Every structure is written in C-alpha cells, then in structure tokens.
Amino acid sequence: MLQVKNYRKAYHGRTILQVPDWQLSPGIHWIRGSNGSGKSTFFRSIAGMLPCEGEIWLNNQYEVSLHAVPYRLRVNYAEAEPLYPEYLSAFDLISFVGKAKQSPAGQVDSLIDTLEIREFWKQPVGTYSSGMLKKTSLVLGFLGQPELIMLDEPLITIDDRAVANVCSLIATYHQRGVSFLLSSHQDFRLTALALDSSYLIQNHTLVETPA
Amino acid sequence: MNAVFFRTLVTEFYRQNSGFFLLILLISFGIIRSDDHVALFRYAMASPSTLVYYVIPWMLYGLKTLSFVRSQFRHPAYGFLDLWRLIPFGTRLSGWVTMQAGLLLPVFLYAGWMGVYAFPARQWSALVLIGLVLLGLVVLPIPLLERMLHQTSREVRVRTFIRHWPLPYPLYFIQHLFRRQPLLLLLTKIFSGLLIMGVCLLYPTDDYDERLLTIGMLIGGLTQLGLAQEQYVFEHEYLLFLRNLPLSFGKRIGYLFVQGLLLFIPETLLLFRYLPATVSWLYAGKALFFGMGLWLAGLHRLYQNDKSLENLGSYGLWGFPVGLLLIMFQVDTALLGLLLWAYAGWVNTYHYYRSEFHLPQ
Structure with a gap:
C-alpha cells in the first residue's frame, strides 16, 4: 500500500535516514529505533509535512508531492510531542482538521468520547496536561477517512485506560481496512494488537525484524 | 547560567534581527552621510528639547528588545529560562543590567558618538539628558522583566466570546x-x-x-x-x-x-x-x-x-x-x-x- 523509493533526508548535509526501496503491505506495522534515529523525521516525511528526496507513493496512485491533496486526504499523522498554540482549544483544532480531512458526520463525537476528551476539549490547550495534549493529537490522527494512519509514540504520557482505548481504536479502524504505522519504545507485542511486521531504524536505514 | 542567559536573549536577538540591523545601517549610513549625522546631533544637543527626536527611536528600539525578551521567556523551547528566578536577587539584577546593556548596545554606541562631540563643546545639559535616558532605558524595564519572570507560566485566558464556535483558522x-x-x-x-x-x-x-x-x-x-x-x-x-x-x-x-x-x-x-x-x-x-x-x-x-x-x-x-x-x-x-x-x-x-x-x- 505504501512504497518509498530512494528516500533520503539530511539536515545541514548530514544524512539522517536513507531508504532505497521499501514496500509496506496493508496491516499494522511497528517501527522502532533509538532516540534521534529518525523515526519522527521518517513519519513526517511520509505524512507530507517534511520535504525529502525520493518518492513516496500510496497504493501506486498518489505521490506525496505530485498529488498533494488526495494523498493527504488518505494519510494521517499524530505527533509524538504535539505543540499547539496555547490559546486554541482541542475543539478549535479538531473542528479545523476534521473539516479539512472531510471527517464524516458523527466521527468527531465518537472519537472524543472514545478518547475521553469531552470534559476539557473547549478549554485552551495551554491548560492541558501532557496526556490531554497527547489525546488531542491522537484524535486529530484518526479524523477523516484515511487509508494509512501513523501514530508516533501513541502510548506515551497517557494512562492505562487511554492506552487500552487507543489499542481498541486501532483494532477497530484496522478492521475497516486502515493500515497503521506505529512508532514506540514500548513493546506493542505486550498489547492486544496483532502486528503484521516490525522494523528497526539503525545505521541511518530501515531493516525488517521479526514481528 | 549567565552565559546561557546571555546567549539565549542577547546573542539570539542579534542573530534573529541581523536583517533589521543591516537595513538600519544601510538606511542610516547609506542615505545619510556621517557628517550629516554629526551636524544633526550637534544641532540637537545645542537645543536639548530637539533631542526628543533621538529619544523616541531609542525608546521604540527598547520596546523591541523588551518584546523579544518577553517572547523568549514565553516560548516553550526556552522553558529553562524560568530557572533564572532561582538565582539570588543581586546576581539576577546584575544579569538583567548586563542583558539590557547588551541589547541596547547600538543605542549606547550612537549616544557615545554624540558624547564625543558634546564633551569638548561643554554641552552638559545634553550630556546629562542623554545619560538619564540611557539609564532609564536600562533600569526601567527591569521591574517589568522581574514581573514577567514570575508570571511566565500564568494561566491562559479562556476565550469568553463564542466559545461554542470554533475559532476560524x-x-x-x-x-x-x-x-x-x-x-x-x-x-x-x-x-x-x-x-x-x-x-x-x-x-x-x-x-x-x-x-x-x-x-x-x-x-x-x-x-x-x-x-x-x-x-x-x-x-x-x-x-x-x-x-x-x-x-x-x-x-x-x-x-x-x-x-x-x-x-x-x-x-x-x-x-x-x-x-x-x-x-x-x-x-x-x-x-x-x-x-x-x-x-x-x-x-x-x-x-x-x-x-x-x-x-x-x-x-x-x-x-x-x-x-x-x-x-x-x-x-x-x-x-x-x-x-x-x-x-x-x-x-x-x-x-x-x-x-x-x-x-x-
């Protein structure tokens, strides 16, 4: 479903990550790597938020640069450590992103209930704890009708109940045909999620490891 | 801490405003010759009330530096600056003064240039006035900075109007x-x-x-x-x-x-x-x-x-x-x-x- 060709990302001339050819089949996939290995950079590139060398295709149909709008309608991303303007509320952000991602009727209500943010979602982000902020970012990641959702460290800073809710949300969306790319230092094998493959970022490239 | 403080607030100010300073330099010394500068400020110092035309831009520049310091203190990436409040007051005060002097360096240099001409001409009232303005520019913002330091993480104001409608992008x-x-x-x-x-x-x-x-x-x-x-x-x-x-x-x-x-x-x-x-x-x-x-x-x-x-x-x-x-x-x-x-x-x-x-x- 996702094809990455001749990918390279460098900062100030220093290569962070190089992926000559990578094919990702539909499913739930886990990407690991030490701090600073380039996981978030890779996710952001796939999400179209960070320019890079090479090509990134979705279903051999939409390329991240060539088909910017239809590609982004189908690929979502939730930040590991989101930073939003302190005066905006989750309500403001979700309404704007939901509209842009063409969120179907009732989806926002369902997501804010599943991730339990209704109580505070009209308060400014500046009053949120890191867990509340993370839940907001996760809601944004699920909006619309994506084919691929990338969740960067989805299990950090949220409580056990929220972890279970996120895992069940991933399983539900997966049943509907949505694929996932997850990055986490936590071991997903300890959760109820059935992983299809696992990758490790090491020596500035991506290698497959046993799931 | 002093070095970090200076680098984050003073060095960063000049780095971020290098284009602004280039523009000011080119306008000030590209369009107006240095002889004209001298003639203008000698006239102003001879009639100190006209010094107000120098003081206003200096004050605006002072506001610009203050605005920069405020935004740095409120920036999430510079949250560590809050630790400055743990430094003893005396040390903090000298830090504020050093920072202000660093930020106001262009004003000090220009005022110094004026002073070079005011001394031999014995224009004491102009000199005193300039000195007081410079002192004010350094000292007056300090209480504001101290207040800001203790309010860096103040609660965000909740939008009171149309809270039930999302803020348009x-x-x-x-x-x-x-x-x-x-x-x-x-x-x-x-x-x-x-x-x-x-x-x-x-x-x-x-x-x-x-x-x-x-x-x-x-x-x-x-x-x-x-x-x-x-x-x-x-x-x-x-x-x-x-x-x-x-x-x-x-x-x-x-x-x-x-x-x-x-x-x-x-x-x-x-x-x-x-x-x-x-x-x-x-x-x-x-x-x-x-x-x-x-x-x-x-x-x-x-x-x-x-x-x-x-x-x-x-x-x-x-x-x-x-x-x-x-x-x-x-x-x-x-x-x-x-x-x-x-x-x-x-x-x-x-x-x-x-x-x-x-x-x-």
Missing part, C-alpha cells in the same frame, strides 16, 4: 499576534498607519499625483515583512499539522486572503478615512491590493526558501528602490500588486508543501 495567527507579539503588531501598525495618514494629508498640499499614495503603501507594505516573518515561524512551530492537511490551492490562498484583509484593517480604515477627494476609491483599492501583495510575497519568499528568514529585512532595502523606480515610471499599481500576488500563487502551488523550517546551525 484565519484568526489563529491574528490571535497569536495579540497574545504573543502585541508590540510587534502595535509598532508595525503605528508606523504604517502614520505613514498612510501622512501621505494622505500631504497629498492636497502640492501638485502630487496618485503615485504618492502608492509610495506610501510601498513603505507601509514593506514594514509588514516583520509580520510575514512571524507568521512563517508561527506556522512551522505551532501548526506543523498544516502540511498534512489536504488543503487545495484555492483554500490556502483564500485563507491567506482573509488573513490579509484582517491584518490590513487599520491601514484600510485610515486610507479611506483620509483619502484625498481627488483620489478614487478604485485607486485606494489598488493601493491596498499592492500593500497586501508585499506582505504575501514576503511570506511566500520564506515558503520558497527559509534561509531568507534572516534576510527578509534586507529585501525591504532593495524592494524600496525597485518599487520606487517602477512607481515613478508609472507602472500601474494594480499590475504591481498582481505581480506580487502571482509570485505568491506560484510559490504556493509549487513550494508550499516543500516548505521547511531549519533551526540555525
């Missing part, structure tokens, strides 16, 4: 300006507002034509480059998700157009309020379209290449003579505006999603 940046950069907004709007008002009032006093208004709008529009710079950084720091949104070209430009209309409300009101009777509303509309085009083109120059971030001020420098030349050669104001909007449209189509904010090395 074009207002995100406007809110940011009001909450995080009120001085930048105020100084920009005061400058461009006064300029437009001045041009409109000057217009009927002689045999000027409509080009005078366009020249006013050229300078007024170029002063908005600071807002374009702020907007670029704001988008890339706080709204990273924007580049993941499937926003069509029409929507992106539409949002920017609404934002431009909101940002130019003060200029629009002043222009139509003081519009000379012989100038048509159509021409005023063209001038506004041109002014907004300058802001928009500045923003898109950054989308195209973020290395321009520190050079944006210098664009004003060559933008002014080039614009002036075109205006004097009677190139239509609407055409000039169209060229700027077309450039923005081209960059938005081909570079919007490739825009990347590089942190300095």
